[in-house]
Amino acid sequence: MPTTAPQTIDELYQALQENQQRPYGRARTVIAEELVDAAEQFAQPLPLVRTLLELQEAYTYGSEPRKSPVVFARLLTLFDEQPDVFTENLRHLLFWRFKWVANALRQLPEIPLPSLRQWLTEMRDRYEKEGLGLQPYYGQAYQLAAHVGEDTTLAYELWAGRTRTRLSDCEACETCQRALYHLAAGDDERALRAWEPVLAGQESCQEEPARSVSYALLPLLRTGRTDRARELHLAGYRGCRRNPSMSGEVGRHLEFCALTGNEARGLELLAENRSLFDEVDSPLDQLDFLTGVEVLLQRVEGLGHGELPAAGYAGRTWTAAALRAEVQGRADDLAARFDARNGTTAHTDRRRARLDRAPLLDTLELTLRPRALDDVAPAAPVAAPAARTATAVPESLPELIVRTRELEEQGHPDARACWARLRTLVTARGYTHPDDPAVGPLVQLRADLLADEASRAGDRDEFADCAALYEEAAALYDDAGLPGHAAVARAGALFATAEIPAEGPAGDAERAEARAAALTAAHAAMVRLQEETPGLAPQQESRLLRMRATVLGLRLQTSGSEEHAAAAFAEVDLLHAFATRHDIAGQISGALLLRAGAYAISGDLPTAVTEIDALLDRLNTHGPAWHLPRTLGLRARLQLGLRDAQAAHANLTEALRLAADWPAGTVGTARLHGELAEVCMHLGRPDEALRHLTRSAELDLRHGSRTDAYCAYSNAAQLSLDLGRVEDSIALLDSLLAEPDVTAGELDDRLVAQLRLTRARALHAGEDLKAATAEFVALAAESAGWDDDPGSHAMIAAETAVLLGESGEFGRAREAADQALAAHAREPRYEHLSNSLRELARLQAQQQGPDGLAGARAYLADAARIADEARAAGYEARGRSLDTALAYEHGRVNAYAGAYEDALAALDQALALLGEPGPDQDHAGEWAECVRLAGAVQGIYLERPDPALTRLDAAVSRLTALGHTEETEPLVSLAARLRDEE
Template sequence: MTRSLDEANREITRVRQMPYGLARTQAAERQVRLVDAEGPDAARAYALGTLVEAYQWGGEVDRSFVAFARLLRWWDEHPEHFDAQDRHGLFWSFKWMISGLADFPTVPAEQIDRTLADMERRYALAGNGMDAVAYERFAWARQRGAADVEAAYQAWVATPRDDYSQCEACDPGDRAAWLLATDRVEEGVRIIEQTLAEDPSCASEPADMLSYLAEAYLDQGRPRDAARTHRRAVAALAEAESDMVGARGRRVRLLARGGQAERAVRAIEADQQYLTGGDTPYSQLAFARLVGSATHVLRSTGSGDLPVRLSSVPATTVAELDDWLRSRADELAAQFDARNGTTAETESVARAWATEPAADTLDLDVLPRGLAAGGGAAAGGGAAAGGVGAGASSAGVHGSAAAGATGDGGAGTGAGTADAAAGTGGDARRAAPADPAALVAEAERLAGAGDLESAAGAYLDAAVAFEGAGLLTESGFGYAEAAHCAQVLGDDDGAASGYAAAVARLLAADVPATVVAPVVVAWAGAAAVTGQAEAVLAEADGLLLRLGTAAGPDDDRAPELVAREQAEHRRAAADLDDAAARLLATLGGPERSAAAAARAQAAAEAYAGLGALADAAHAFWLAGRLHDDLGHVEDAVWHLESAMEGFQAARQRGPHGEVANALVDVLRRSGQDARADDLARTLTP
């Protein structure tokens, strides 16, 4: 039965609402096939444009070229079938084609030049502005190292903005990037600072410009500003929609140049898929060059023997990774230089491997390490005064539990109490109040204002004061809140230290296991990064034993009280099993992965029994990924299907689509194309 135009458009729109990935791509391909087979012709431009976008942002840039060629041919033959949205999408996609073609060294330079000329011709015929054309001309000149690149840049910035210009976040970010690359640092920093004040946001910003700004601050001798901006960049990067290899690589380079060797290695391990992946060969080269500059710095400063845990690269130390990256970067650079007819990429690689450490060391510690041993605020070496920028917030592990245990507490003393925890002292702060409840109130005020660094110090002061007064429960909550602030700010070492201190004091106070469990779960997130997995697993298993002693048949309390307590115990146990599964998964190895999958399934089933459908779906999703890694195809499929059902029942469309992407990938890799096609048919009616 032939669909009406409205029906076809509704189904294509549903595809566009899916997260990028294989499921969305497959669904878009299906819509094109349906339109080709049965029409209506008026929906073909919308279907093809959706397919181009799915390929472009779904990691298959090379496949977008053919789809775009079909879309362009359809425009030439039947412009009457393009509405205003279709027309805008066609001309917008032209920009992706230029940059995409340039990112593959097998595409001849002459073809890119012809495509750019065709773009300019078509824009002129359509009466479009020329800002997008000028930008693409500059970007292509910069990538190939043309002699006229500065002239192309000046021509671009002099061209008026129009409907096809880059967004108002990307445009200044790209201008600043060129200025920073050509030693016009003050001007580049000024542009980024002005843009950030307007709170821009898109698929890649503000993460990209923040990563540039953090390193510029470090080079200007402003390490505190660099640290604060780095934290904002990491938070923004977590929300970005594309692979963001530039921002990720600059993050690694900043850490290495700023004397944070361990954090740099962790960042490499976290993003290791881009060492051998990346959407295009040029993104692979860019990432290899940026990370290579970091490994070079680490190696030259005595950290070449640091171990790295990598699954797809034959390297076990920083030095070995450095050698591998240099070889890979040289090979890719040579391919691009051969296509471009210049030596620009080879020279850029050589400059990367001549990178030097910064003059200043970054201080990214929010809390001191070793708090569990009772060092407290006097341990020193932690939080620096000052905010973390707009958008930061703190919803602590237990909210205002410490304040609630002692009353309202009274007024705070103003900002800067974090310096007491840091041991910096001096005239930068007023004396901390002796009343721990007042410290908690001050910490909550600081956290509410977005100043998590100072809030962490105030919570830490409160924890020490509570402990001095013999109030271990309140002290434990204070440590937990301080740890949460540190965790939000990316100080996993400090967070792990704070959580360990919190758990030690809460257990010493003999608080219920259901109260300690959320702190252990939060600790697990930091432990996965800092190598404390075994300690947290031991605490989780100990709490699970305590939770197993639920009310027995002789309990004479009211049945509803007993039922509520049992539900609380089951929820806490599910949370602990879920956290343990995620920790075990980080340890690697078939035995650990199998144990992680089993615990994830146990957590999922417990969540489902409690009606926590979204939590159950997340746990099933984890189990499915683990079974896929183990080569257990049918187990992976079953768990991923269960996750999809859970997210659908919970009405969470985004995660549902992401699991669908993973399931399509499993089915395709295992040769089950028919099942993958069946899945695509269920994603859009």
């Protein structure tokens, strides 16, 4: 709405048109109210009629049924007083909306039943007076009978047996009513047969198929169609979420979650729709929504999770149990009010039937992120797995402290559970430290706990925190008089500090150089630290040597320098000799693992595999057994490098089997799943890869590696999209973007942007062009400020331009394309920009014909400049050459705009650039398509069939001789058409 009220009728209509593009909700409704006030200033009734119609629509779809009849009364008065003002279209809208008023009155329990019947009589009289068919009236009479709980048999026949009229509800809405009639009779199969055209997308409207989907979910489950129910839940929920006028549908999706073992997803969806508690002004919709909410919360509470937080009415923090009690009271009251108005118990009975329904399935995996209520409960300390009982957490505090240190010294995975138990005890109020020489002072234990916390921060790549915690631990070890412990902690701090990404260097080479220098400095400092610390125990000395060797291995990985390779191998040999001399099993296998890694980094994969095989023999004989999963994981990576994906799959599968014996966060289980996903992609098993990606992400999330988790989930969402599982991708991304650390802005903004970008692409693939465009426009605006990454902004702005072009908004598309070109000038994205510009040219020519030719050619001129730049830079496109693609697009664009001579010349140029087809399938297909379009332009539009047939016949012969018979089919078809027309 402009800051000032419209001063002319044209301005009013412009503002009215703009408001009609807004989503339904309070913002649109307020502007509609203001436009009615503005229309009343003009001395003409027509603007007032149009604005009142918009206001009634805003009230209807904004779930404000109390106000809709009031507006309609004004419209009806205007019609009675000045019928000539109403054009045929406005008259149609007026009589259509008698049904809206009937529906609004049913939703208000304070409206007496005689008043509802009186309104239907008014509708019938008006329809008869205007000579309109009564099928719509009988449809409303049936819906009132169904609402009240009367016998609907006669009312249904009087409606369903009549011929439809222009004022009948749309086919989709009437289909839903027929299906609901059969559903109420207990005939799931007949209801689903009636629904099929809507569920299949053959019929739709403003609220369909989302409404039908919500009702069909449980019948689908009851008849064993679980996959279909899952599919429709994902698509249908997206069609109604956060929509006040479809709150009842949201409630049924919550109920579906509760009855399929998806209570955690239900709580997630409830949080996403929290606004509906306050925005829904329709008592009937409130009742429907609240009953669905109660079904979910009742199930959560029944499973023993009533203390879980739940999103509810604003102004208070709710648990599931407290919210259920609140919802129950409100919904019971609403049902009682409707029953009192209707003189039946229908609404209380229907509500009770929903609440008494038992779960239909123990579990149904609805999304790529399946979670149980335990996953959303507060995290409990990680316990040792039940499968192994050899290592138990001691009950005695002195024994626990001593045992924990022993396990930590061995690098044993069970140390994690012991540290968690100790941390709980030490931080509890009233903790008393044992007076036991074997335990040592409290300051030592506090240092131990800090060192463990630092180690876990390092596992999460939180290197700055890791370094700070190690330094703090070292200071406490100094206070405890333990210089060896302090030295190990300080070495850990040096290692973590070297891993902190350097600020400043922008290029990959500069970053690698800076990292190698930091690792070199860290190694030198570690050597000095070890030399200057007296009295190091063998275990401490071996840990320092392990860190030194690891640092040099990372430096070799960063630089690839032969000089660095020699130093890395020498340090590994030093560690191995020391560990062997002192019989430290864990460090011996660590040295052998580092040596194999050094060979792999140096490019000698066969020797690396030989080293790994020797290590596996040792581990199987001497242990430690918990090193086996990681070692098998490295062997799999080497095998993948040697192009033996099948062997890599077998090793990773075995690694995961062995990893199941140990706490997942201690043996790299998440990484193993991620690597197995990569191997599955190499083997052409994407569905299996998807399962491992989501499992990897789930484990990372559970153990605090949130960035790694989101990256894995992002890859899973993209893979799901690539597999055509669009709704799965959108549902997963919606779930991630609703996570508290995402909404609070705590996650890396670029990672969040990547999640949103994938979601926008998924929305586009799902044909939700409006939502996709809105997200792309927002991302383009945000990425414009990425001064350190103009290339990403170029790609996002280019994709945004294409979506705006698809929507026909070519002015805004040109602005976005110009942004993309400006960013491309700073960091080139040749192929992406060229593809987008050519697509924009095609869209403008296709949609606007000759009027769009100038704009389309301007895009092609931009694409030509990019092709020139790419050629000068030596850039080679991954697909067809940019010049060839450009020539072909000139042909298409000119053909769409009717410039057929120019089109044919461009296509001949494209064929010349492509060259004669060869054995390559892709090249042959591209060449055949170019010939087909040239033949169509020449033979059909330029009316020169003879040269066109000569062209087509020669191409068919050439392709046939090369064995490309499939590519000849469209050419043969076109040639037959041209001969038929001669």
